[in-house]
Amino acid sequence: MKKINNIYLQSILFVLALFTACQDTNYEFGEINTPFNITVNTSxxxxxxxxxxxDGSGEVQFTVNASNAISYKLIADGIEYPSVNGDFTIYFSTEGVNTYNITVIAxxxxxxxxxxxxxxxxxxNYAPPAELLEKLHGTxxxxxxIKSEKAGHFGLGPVGGQIPTEWYSAGPEEKAGVGMYDDxxxxxxDGTFEYQTGGTIFGRDGLINELGPITGNVNGADVENFQYEDYTENWFINAPGGIETLNLTNLGFIGYYVGGSHSYQIFDRIVANExxxxxxDGNNEFDWWFIITSEAEEGPxxxxxxxxxxxxFSVDGTPDSSKWTYDLGTGSNGWGNGESQYYTDRADNVKVENGNLIITAKREDYQGSQYTSARLKTQGLYNFQYGRVEIRAQLPQSAGTWPALWMLGANFPTVGWPYCGEIDIMEQRGDDKNSVLATTHWYDDTNMQNASYNLTTSISNSGDFHLYTIEWTENYINIYLDDVLYYEFANNNNLPFNQDFFLIFNVAMGGTLGGTIDSGFTEDSMVIDYVKVYQ
Structure with a gap:
């Protein structure tokens, strides 16, 4: 059953349950009249x-009308098609002349x-060749x-164009974190099409609205990480005008929602598994191109x-003192960022429990501050140069919290910041809990420089556990979210990123990235499952 039909039927069942089960309460639906006088015009x-x-295309258009009807459904060749206005376009793909029984419901x-x-x-007069069906679904x-690792896996061009991605072509992994690559x-x-969204999808502003109110991030003409559940539709292949076409029923789509016909021309199927x-699109503005693959995705x-x-963090209690120490207090000017918290080493703010390190920010009056939290570091206990760091963590969701997983140069006590260099594996703004930030900071003898940072939107809610990874070499600093690369920085001998660094984990409150703290805030936590360093 299709998603749209599930919603419709659930609504009906809910209303009928109220109508039949609540005998002591009167509900008024207005006059309920059964639809009658159903007419079907067939073209x-x-x-x-x-x-x-x-003409052999198998295309048939149906127009259904009925008195007292508010919506319609047509069942043809085992596939259900809903419609509000009673207009249907259906393609029949069984080769030859065939008679189909059509069930019409008003x-x-x-x-x-x-x-x-x-x-x-x-x-x-077209039947999909066996090799195409084998390629599409096998036995x-x-x-x-979407084959995100291949250049041109997504793009656009003129309507009717014959040059793939003629006007815009996405580079490898270019659209990481927008809600498309995890689909x-x-x-x-049997003709069933199942779409697993990973919780969010990617689409065209003004067209993706067909799926419901905007819930994601509007970025220019795109809507990133539009929240949408998994769904099921049907698929079939026909060849109007001799062009093999993959059709999805109702609101089915592939990769990037553009509305329109939901029919995808198979432009090329020569490459194995592609x-x-x-x-x-539904605006008749562009042709959109996609490369899809049935090959398993390879990790980095x-x-x-x-x-x-x-x-x-396998032993409950306090963090391992052979690995972790603390920054305490308010620092200078709220740790240089106007932050509002007082850092402590109390169990109220930092503890190990059930295999997790838990850093908790709390609203409380303490040593002249209105908030407390914790900031752990490996400084002097574990410093290292180059390697891969993996941190699996769950971030706080309260407005005003500023969690960070980051690194400072071990020479910080002698040269200060930003001369020591800073690498932010993950920071999160207090007013945007669907995105994370990666940045590098240094000083070039004339003025402080920020590397060109990248803002990426989480594959799903950051309140879930995600894997934050950095690989740091003498030539580059790459940062990944759930093994998807989203930040690249070229390292060289003139930068401070070629010496020992140490790790820092903390949750700040307010300040330059935390922003305005929710007036109703009481407490929230960053939970860290593990941290691993590879060399």
Whole structure:
């Protein structure tokens, strides 16, 4: 059953349950009249005297009307099609002339309905070749994804263009973190299409609104990380005008929502385990191009894979004193950022429990401050140069909290900041809990410099656990979110990132990135599952 139908039927069942079960309460729905006088007008595309069953495309348009109806459903060849206005366009793809029984349902108020059955006899002169079907679903099913690692996996061009991604072509992993690369599309041999969104999707502003109110980040003409659940539709292949086309029913889509026909031209299928698709958007403005693949996604190829240091927080109580020490107090001018918290080493603010390190920021009057928190560091206990650091963590969600997983040069006590260099593996603004930030800071003898930072939107809510990773070499600093690269920085001998650094974990309150603290804030925590260093 399709998502849109589930919502519709659940609403009907809920209303009927109230109507039948709550005997002591009167509910008024207005006058409930069963739909009647259902009429179905059928138009077989290309039908004429010489072609009584149509032009072979298998396309049939239905127009349904009924008195007292507020919506309709048509069931054809085992596939359900809902419609509010009663207009349907259906492609029949079984080769030859075939007669199809069509069930037409008209729905009225409170879910009452009427049904009639009609039929249509139509010609389809195209049958998907066996090699295409084998490629798409094999013996039962195959899982597909956007081939994000390949240049040109997503892009656009003119309507009717024949040059893939002629006007814009995404580079490898360019759209990491916007809600597209974690999508999975499963084609089943029975014609079922299952779409796994990972919680968020990517689409065109003004068109993705067809799926519901905007819930993601509007970035220019794009909507990033639009919250959307997994759904199921149907798929079929036909060849209008001789062009093989992959069709998805209702609001089904691939990769980037553009509305329109939901029919994707199969532009090229020569490459093994790949399809090159294009579709015209609902504004008739662009053709959008996609490369999808059934190959399993390969994770990053890291340089450093020898585990040399870790803390898995396996012993409840206080953090291991052989690995962690603390910054305490308010620092200078709120640690240089106008922060509002007082850092302590109390169990109220930092503890190890159930295999996790928990850093808790609290609202409380303490030593002249209104908030307390904790800031742990490995300074003097574990300093290292180069390597890969993995930190699995869950971030606080309260406005005004500023969690950070970061590193400072070990010469900080003698040269100060920013001469020592700073690498922010993860920071999060207090007013944006769907994004994280990576930055490098240094001084170039003329003025402080910030590396060109990247803002990435989480694959799903940052209140879930995510993996924050840095790989740091003499040539580069790469930072990943859930093994997806989103920050790259070229290291060189003139920068301070070629010496020992130490780790720092903290939750600040307010300040330059924390911003305005929620007036109702009481406490919130950053939870760290583990930290591992590889060299």
């Amino acid at each position: 077989i595309i290309g039908q004429d005297t010489d072609n009584p069953y149509g 729905y009225g108020a409170a879910g009452v309905s009427s049904t009639i059955v009609t039929s249509v006899e139509v010609l389809a 039962n099913s195959k899982t597909w994804r 999975r599309m499963i084609f089943y041999s 399809l090159l698709l294009k579709i015209t 190829s890291y340089t450093y894979n020898n585990l040399v240091w870790e803390d898995t």
